[in-house]
Amino acid sequence: MKTPVKVSVIMLACNVGRYVETAIKGVLAQKTTYPIELILSEDCSTDNTLEICERYAALHPDTIRLIRHEQNLGLQKNFIDAHRHCTGEYIAICDGDDYWINRFKLQRMTDFMDAHPDFAICFHRVINYYEEDGSKSFSNGGQAVVTNITHLAQSNYITNSSSLFRRAYVQELPEWFALTPLCDYAMHMVNAQYGNIYYFKTPMAVYRKHKQGIWSVENIEKRQERSLYARELLLEFFKENEVVYNNLRRAFCYIAFVLVRHYREQGDEAKIKAVLERLLVHHPEMTLEEMEAFERKVAKQASQFSPSKALHAFISGMRGGLSKLFPLPRP
Numbered sequence: 001m002k003t004p005v006k007v008s009v010i011m012l013a014c015n016v017g018r019y020v021e022t023a024i025k026g027v028l029a030q031k032t033t034y035p036i037e038l039i040l041s042e043d044c045s046t047d048n049t050l051e052i053c054e055r056y057a058a059l060h061p062d063t064i065r066l067i068r069h070e071q072n073l074g075l076q077k078n079f080i081d082a083h084r085h086c087t088g089e090y091i092a093i094c095d096g097d098d099y100w101i102n103r104f105k106l107q108r109m110t111d112f113m114d115a116h117p118d119f120a121i122c123f124h125r126v127i128n129y130y131e132e133d134g135s136k137s138f139s140n141g142g143q144a145v146v147t148n149i150t151h152l153a154q155s156n157y158i159t160n161s162s163s164l165f166r167r168a169y170v171q172e173l174p175e176w177f178a179l180t181p182l183c184d185y186a187m188h189m190v191n192a193q194y195g196n197i198y199y200f201k202t203p204m205a206v207y208r209k210h211k212q213g214i215w216s217v218e219n220i221e222k223r224q225e226r227s228l229y230a231r232e233l234l235l236e237f238f239k240e241n242e243v244v245y246n247n248l249r250r251a252f253c254y255i256a257f258v259l260v261r262h263y264r265e266q267g268d269e270a271k272i273k274a275v276l277e278r279l280l281v282h283h284p285e286m287t288l289e290e291m292e293a294f295e296r297k298v299a300k301q302a303s304q305f306s307p308s309k310a311l312h313a314f315i316s317g318m319r320g321g322l323s324k325l326f327p328l329p330r331p
Contacts, residue, residue, distance in 0.1 A: 006034035007106050008086035008167065009094055012078050013040060016096035017047040019208065024056050026100035026205075026331035028063065032107045038064045041082040044072040049096070079183045080173050091167050093184070094205070098161035101127075101329040102204035109164045112198060120169065120195030121188060123162040125203040127329065138203060145199050149192035153238075153247035158197075160184040161205045165191045180233050181226035189234055206329065224259045228252065228278070235282060249282045260295050 009027050013020050027038050038060075042053050050068070057066035067085060069078070083091070090110055094100060102108075109122050128137045139159055144151070152158070163184075170190055180186045231252040238244045256279050263271040276291045283291065 003035050005037045005088040006032070006110060007036045007090045007092055007164070008088035009036060009038045009092045009106075010079070010082045010086065011038060011040050011094050011096055012043065012075065012082060013045065013049050013053055013096040014043040014072070014075075014078070015045045015047050015049060017045065017049045017052060019097040019099075020049055021052050021056070022331060023094055023096050023099045024052075024064075027094055028056075028060060029103050029331050030100070030106045031103045032110075034110075036063065036106060037086075037088060039067065039082045039085050040064055041067040041069075041078050041085075043069050043074070043078045076178050076180060076183050079187075080177060083173055086167055088167060090164055092164040094161045097208050098126075098205055099331050100161070100205045101331060102202065105204040106164070108200070112200075113164065113166070116198070118195050119198050120191050120193075121158070121163060121165045122198040122200065123158045123164070124200035124205070126159045126162050126205045126207045127203050128207050128209060130209050132209075139207065140199065143199050143201075145201075147197045147199070148195075149189065149197075150243050150247055152189060152192050152197065153234075153244045154251055156182070156185040156188065158184075158188050159205070159207050161207060163188065166194070169194045174237070176233050176237065180230050182230040185230060186234065189238075220262055221259070224255055224262065227255045228259065228275075231255065232278070252282060253279060257295055 011020075011023060011027070016023075024038070024040070027036075030036060040053050040057065042050050053066055057064040065085060067082060069081075073081060090113065092106060092109070105124070109124075112122055113119060125143070126139045128139055130136070139162075140157060143157060147157075165188075170187075173187075174190070177183065177186055231248055235245060235248050235252065238248060256275050259275050260272050263269075263275070273288075276288060276295065279291055280286060280288060286294070
């Protein structure tokens, strides 16, 4: 009798021909006491991504399940479709332009989750690799080892390619999931309803930051708008959970004020008013005038010079320069 798959790894692949082979190798290199499957979901790439995926699927038919789409689905629908194909007890994520560097990563994570049924998610530190200048940094400085959904509602500190969670909690993703511009954060929030979150301090993946990345190609305005809309969807989903709702609302407020400051620099009063009106939906106790006054006060405080911030920026710059001297780990 065939041993059931323990971990399904979702890898979305669209126009990542430069990177996807390294990502696949990192998954195939995993040393586990159980079978895993790689759900390799290719979304109508216009480069050589599909060719690479097909080659590896032919070489490793027992591990790789290649999903080919006849039409481009886009990030959200591609993720939903890949999620439906998972059969493992756990789901892990490895984006097609990132890669894993620890061969015992999955075994270590599932061993922890098996022994701690009160945990819904675990994740680990990653090496951020900035392709533009070759610098590197570590994620999650000062990260608490044990957190929960109330912390995650404040900000997303889970790098997608570092996460592992139980499939049993959410076997069919909610309809609104197809709308969210941040499907990784939405996935983590939905799963975090069911237990705590554990953090491994050991870096076990490389997260690439490059021009082709979704987050990199967008300007500040688009990034903040995406973040704002993602929180609006989550606010609706968690409206009955007061603590989570209030933490999401605070995060929503912060993002909205960043956007307002951006529009103020552009002198776009219409967009400023539109963002503040969206804020009022979740702060019905305030008037538009009160919201504008509050925003100006926060903006003034944020703009004040801080020696500690300047020192932090200087030290970060020094670290970035020194990091170029050290080689990037391989799978």
